[in-house]
Amino acid sequence: MRPRRGRAKHLDPSLCLARLARLGVPFRRASPHRGLVTPVVITGPINGLKLTPMWGHPPALMDCGFALLLHRIAPIIRRVGVDELRYSAFYSYRYVSGTGRLSRHANGLAADIFEVRGPGGFSANVLKDWVRARGGPGDCLGGVTDPKGRVLRRMACALEYSGLLFQVLTPDSNHQHRNHFHLSGLRVGERPLQRRYAGRRLRRRRMAGR
Numbered sequence: 001m002r003p004r005r006g007r008a009k010h011l012d013p014s015l016c017l018a019r020l021a022r023l024g025v026p027f028r029r030a031s032p033h034r035g036l037v038t039p040v041v042i043t044g045p046i047n048g049l050k051l052t053p054m055w056g057h058p059p060a061l062m063d064c065g066f067a068l069l070l071h072r073i074a075p076i077i078r079r080v081g082v083d084e085l086r087y088s089a090f091y092s093y094r095y096v097s098g099t100g101r102l103s104r105h106a107n108g109l110a111a112d113i114f115e116v117r118g119p120g121g122f123s124a125n126v127l128k129d130w131v132r133a134r135g136g137p138g139d140c141l142g143g144v145t146d147p148k149g150r151v152l153r154r155m156a157c158a159l160e161y162s163g164l165l166f167q168v169l170t171p172d173s174n175h176q177h178r179n180h181f182h183l184s185g186l187r188v189g190e191r192p193l194q195r196r197y198a199g200r201r202l203r204r205r206r207m208a209g210r
């Protein structure tokens, strides 16, 4: 029997793995982990996007569905001049800070990106190079002139406007994200959480009439 529409929260594991293989994503199956439906470890660049752990963190363990998403958003990220994401974690069984809610990291559906790199030795660090609270809708750069700040801001905007992610959080979101981008994936049937601008919640009044 086919599952009723809108009921399944996750892609069927065998379907997801077959898709990942067909797309040529280098991966291996991982052992079962609490919270992961289809655990995989990404073992090489995903659609031209390199994933590098920082501080000796473990390899890129995530849910298969998030790997499919990374494959999909890789061209968007590469288009802004980034071909490497340096992360602390994808999967991590934990709660959203200050709440009893499980984080999407607990389901392997999120990434914490601290640094990005690109061709020609380009490197930008979210803590050092993010220029805070500039611009607004339709004005991604907000007058930022620093090349590193521009790339970071372009990447956040492009991902947000793609509508492919549940949420993009940046240093503009809150203090907890002062040093990294949090990118989280949609569950089956979900829509992006809300309209933000480069991770910054827009004031109601500014949103009105748009």
Ligand SMILES: [Zn+2]
Residues within 6 Å of the ligand: 105, 110, 111, 112, 181, 182, 183
């Ligand atoms: Zn995160």
